[in-house]
Amino acid sequence: MRTIAVINQKGGCGKTTVSINLSAALAAKGNRTLLVDMDPQGHCAVGLAVPEEQIEQSTYDVLIGAGRGEPMRLKEILWQICERFEMAPSNIDLAAFEQQMTGIVDRENCLKKVLAEVQDEYDYVVIDCPPSVGLLTFNALRAASDVMVPVEMGYFSLHGLSRQLETLSAFCEQCEQTINVTVLASMYDIRTKMGREILAELKKHFSERMFKTVVNFNTKLKEAASLGQPVGEYDPTSKGYKDFLALADELIGSDTQMHKAQLVNSLQAKLESIGASADELLADTPSQQPKKQQPIVSLDEKLSDFYGVRQLDGQVVFSTMYPRAQKVQIAGDFNEWDPEKTPLQRLDENGKWQLAMPINKGLYRYRLVVDGQWQQDPYNDWIEMNPYGDFNSVLNVQ
Ligand SMILES: Nc1ncnc2c1ncn2[C@@H]1O[C@H](COP(=O)(O)OP(=O)(O)O)[C@@H](O)[C@H]1O
Ligand SMILES: [Mg+2]
Structure with missing residues (x-):
């Protein structure tokens, strides 16, 4: 078999x-x-x-x-x-x-x-x-x-x-x-x-x-x-x-x-x-550039325009994509790992979810909770294996 x-x-x-x-x-x-x-x-x-x-x-x-x-x-x-x-x-x-x-x-x-x-x-x-x-x-x-x-x-x-x-x-x-x-x-x-x-x-x-x-x-x-x-x-x-x-x-x-x-x-x-090849391909493709003429440094940066986690105006913004989910929450060191405290809002019919919240400077681990299922943030590359053999996503608030 x-x-x-x-x-x-x-x-x-x-x-x-x-x-x-x-x-x-x-x-x-x-x-x-x-x-x-x-x-x-x-x-x-x-x-x-x-x-x-x-x-x-x-x-x-x-x-x-x-x-x-x-x-x-x-x-x-x-x-x-x-x-x-x-x-x-x-x-x-x-x-x-x-x-x-x-x-x-x-x-x-x-x-x-x-x-x-x-x-x-x-x-x-x-x-x-x-x-x-x-x-x-x-x-x-x-x-x-x-x-x-x-x-x-x-x-x-x-x-x-x-x-x-x-x-x-x-x-x-x-x-x-x-x-x-x-x-x-x-x-x-x-x-x-x-x-x-x-x-x-x-x-x-x-x-x-x-x-x-x-x-x-x-x-x-x-x-x-x-x-x-x-x-x-x-x-x-x-x-x-x-x-x-x-x-x-x-x-x-x-x-x-x-x-x-x-x-x-x-x-x-x-x-x-x-x-490296992904970066090269992106750089060579004008149609893939964002409308604002900002230089693209890397694929990571471009991706984070859409999904992932980034700091904006003193807040930390989490963006993710789950077209079929009913509920997307986040749990981490910053909220005592209680997903109920921090639900993401559904932004559009394409399934984009977002949450903006102030978080003090520091290093945090977190996971997304999608319809009750705990998982790592699929758009954040920084992951760390936890003692249970699962992955936490990691975030450094500066
Ligand atoms: N080779 C393909 N050609 C056309 N449509 C496809 C093809 N593969 C997948 N799709 C469509 O794309 C969507 C996502 O595919 P799916 O198999 O559900 O992906 P996943 O299981 O990875 O989420 C579905 O609507 C599916 O019908
Ligand atoms: Mg599937």
Whole structure:
């Protein structure tokens, strides 16, 4: 059994689309495939027409059970999607997992234990991860033999990629585990100059760690998801389906094993150069410049015009993006770690959230709480591992 965690801290880069359609393609090629939804947003169920109100038990129940040492109940929660393709759905309950597991020994191995029980029953397990680095993603990593990082072909995704690889490096160093990390170009639109440039950059840096298959931007993928079908069912002649069949072939044919040390070194080497390339690309692209003619010093600065944390007029401003969240709060050293004290306001229908507050000079750690789920600030690169193996975001108020 090969277990592929589909991971990227960035939301909207195609994780769920890849998870669903890769699973369906693997099954279509004769493999017994299990899709596990580890995102409390529950989008795998939405994308596969599993009615949310009918989900009585979810990955949450199975993981909590495993954490408490109870007998495994994975079979009880599975939905059959089509021949050889089953899915373990999630729902918002899963958002409580991290907090409920506080203090429980081995809590990052719950999914691994659950999957170990069924290792002879599936050829492939695909894990759709949440857009955050918390206990849920750690569970996916611990269970995984492979990590697939879908990267949307936009300038900011290169930046997101460095953050992602940093996290994966930290993880590999922390635990004795061999993981095969591969980058996947997703939502590629060959007609745009930006898309072509970014793909060329990615190929330059990740040639050997990148899937040759590219997932093109294809509206059939969106339409299929909105009707609750894998694209192969919705339109088997589509380019979207062809891409996923090719991806499944490439995955099946690829070598899974890579030595841990080699992996960590090669990722760290890439980190610096990919950051530099992102800056170069941005500098070369007039259309990407902000309207005010301010010199751009780095990609970080440009990003912080939009999201992240910065000091403005004596206040500290937190900006973030969660299109589907109902509630975004912040908890940190500056508010006794009580998220209720500091809710962010939703600014627009695109899902931008913001909070401005005065904070005294000093160094602070904080986390975002999104619909009850604690996570690091995805737009702040400065992170620090806390004693629980999760990441806090760090902020220096000057
Ligand atoms: N290759 C693609 N072509 C067209 N639309 C896509 C593609 N991949 C994803 N999308 C759309 O982009 C949106 C975000 O994708 P999703 O898979 O939900 O990302 P994530 O799980 O990373 O948040 C969805 O509306 C999805 O239908
Ligand atoms: Mg998703």
